[in-house]
Amino acid sequence: VSGAADDLVEVLAGIVGAAAVLTASDDLAYYGSDRCRGGWPVAPRCIVLPRTVEQVQAVVSACAAAGAAIVPSGGRTGLVGAATATAGEVVVSLERMHRILEVDATGLTLRCEAGVTVEAVQRAAAEVGLMYPVDFAAKGTAQIGGSIATNAGGVRVLRYGSTRAWVLGLDVVVASGELLQLGGALVKDNTGYDLRQLFVGSEGTLGIVVGAVLRLCPPPAATVVALCAVPDEARLLDLFAHVRGGGVTCSAFECFDAGALRAVLAHKRLASGPFNPPSPQHALVEFEVAAPGDAMLQAVQDRVAELLADAHEDGLVSDAALAGTPQQARDLWSLREDVSESLHRHRPHKSDVTLPIARLAEFVPAWRELVAARLPGAVPVIFGHIGDGNLHLNLLAPPDEDPAAWHARCEAFDAEAYALVGRFAGSVSAEHGIGLLKREHLHHTRSAAQVELMRAIKRALDPRGLFNPGKIFAPA
């Protein structure tokens, strides 16, 4: 550690208190990385834990004066290395700024600090009979600031959109140390460039989100859940079109294939699956009941049963299970939700991509062909948010494959697979972001002109490269 570094640590301790600047090696390791384990080092200079917006501003100014880069840090549940400090950066963790400041049940807004977890926001909304509909597995750990910086998606994007759609106001500390208060609790505000949306999804490269005003909404009165056995991917998309045009509100349309179900059944130690004979593909479909009352619920249930009967007649589904109780609904959902965890022990090689929905049926066979040609013996397992065009493509190594060799083969495969995604006008990252992990693949989704424009914006907002250097694109 250089003398200059020591000086900065002292300056930072003077701002936040000595107990709120961490330099012990286990703290550096714990706070220095997100959930993505790439080949890069985890090497922050120190961890700073401010408690107020003013402290964040002072920390940013001190780092700017010292020429020290900053990694803004939330719950670190990200999967692309966007919150990892690789080269002596100061990690500014928002975890001690976790207050819910105001819930407005008429305006349907909630104001909070950046370090509050997504789950705590959901709970605070539920306490007044409302809902924060962004929902994903890591919500108990993920913080609102990080979910905004990464534009988190999840299981109900089909119905409610990503985090971007729920951010009304945003408080951000920028490179000058100034606090920008963008938007406030306003639904409509056409006064120049939407700077809010520029920060949403910027992965901490333009400033530090310190607070937000979020939109809330009334929850549905009830939901109706069905699991469908579907013969193949083309009919999965036909079923989606059928269901979407069916006059009931579809809040989720998720898919998982036979391999994914086998993994879940093994993980849960269940002898048999929901369908006999087993189905190549499954659609987990959720519908919303807008208003309370048995009549309303019954009307939606009847309509869904009708839709499924029609789909069966048309050969889109070979079998279907309609949940009759909340417990049955949870059981059906768990077959989909547990896929990721069930695959974990197989250490799958993962990929998170979106395709235009109309091209999914073409893309999947092309991807399978590529797998067969380049990774013979590998087992492809596909699940995802098919209603959003978002597939999680997993590859399980052939038995007895050497881990290092497998990793190298997967890296080579990725270059071709992401190029395929690009050829189908898809995106190399649906919801996980770019971070460090996908930087080299960004060009398949973003043209050189677009990347240059992003760099120009980065230079305009952060001319000295203070915030999260090297994330999304290499420093110029």
Place this chain on the structure above:
Amino acid sequence: VSGAADDLVEVLAGIVGAAAVLTASDDLAYYGSDRCRGGWPVAPRCIVLPRTVEQVQAVVSACAAAGAAIVPSGGRTGLVGAATATAGEVVVSLERMHRILEVDATGLTLRCEAGVTVEAVQRAAAEVGLMYPVDFAAKGTAQIGGSIATNAGGVRVLRYGSTRAWVLGLDVVVASGELLQLGGALVKDNTGYDLRQLFVGSEGTLGIVVGAVLRLCPPPAATVVALCAVPDEARLLDLFAHVRGGGVTCSAFECFDAGALRAVLAHKRLASGPFNPPSPQHALVEFEVAAPGDAMLQAVQDRVAELLADAHEDGLVSDAALAGTPQQARDLWSLREDVSESLHRHRPHKSDVTLPIARLAEFVPAWRELVAARLPGAVPVIFGHIGDGNLHLNLLAPPDEDPAAWHARCEAFDAEAYALVGRFAGSVSAEHGIGLLKREHLHHTRSAAQVELMRAIKRALDPRGLFNPGKIFAPA
């Protein structure tokens, strides 16, 4: 006209054909301005009417080479002068690029050129049983490109959001002449900064929108419409909270006061209004029925009747009319929708602001007080999209007031009124934008640091100030 200008006109004629470059004075006047008549001149150099993206790119490059500024131009229904050419700019009208290129009924997307009208998009969606939900009075003339550049709002923002929420993909020609194809038909795409959202609402200052992929949605199966007589503004907000928490989907919550109703009745030559005695305030409320079928419709109607009965018991409404037929629903809607046209002959001084919904009840009396103190004799008329916190504040001149004096008094009043909006954390422009008209009031909603950041972005994307100079903020 200078020789250089003549040269440029020739170059442009070489690109788009001589018949697609207009220089006659009536063409310059017609294409040179939007619907806002400010004190500024209308003085374009020429009007260019390209038919292809390649022509737009060549026109931009030619203008850049000649150092000639460009005003991108759509249907010119704007109300703040954002599409007005005041100083010899080249107006690039997209009106000849009006093709709908693709409608995808499964992916719920529509791809079109920028010059297609909003109404034509709505029709194309309806042809496949879908809906483009952005809806506003000027839709038959307003073009999609302009609606994106201004982030158009309208009557169903409460339920569906502004244009921003419906733009999936955006094709933009930027200052280098390059075409950026942003997003495509993807619901999820977390690959760096959201450049799309930066262009949405940028009022033509960063590039020319030449095409878009829009999201569509299924229309509601039916709607239920009620008109409520409400004693005062505070109870209007209580009613909004009551209705919003009522478990039915509220798709519009609009308001108009007694003065607005009087103007509509006079305009329509109706002897009496919907309520006796007349009510100080009215709420026009629309609810959606999510699924088809009489049972569903009946359930929503019953629930709405219950909600209104409870509201009556609690003193929130003194009377209410529930439409029993589609014609009755249209009649009730027209009392709200015709307000603006009915006021027109009184030449009201207008203002379009948003407040946080929770502060509306405080703001309105403060604004009324300011009117009484500064503009004695003026008649305030308030209507608007109260569910969005968006009020249209109108002032009718006292009888026999000199028009010039009235205009001057209103200008002085505006400075104070917008400052009041700022103190209540509101926005000086809810949906109309800033353009030339509200430039001087921008600082009430946007801090100096925010405006400086917008300028920095403008410089980064358009370093030579090619696009729409002087709109939103004065050139640096």
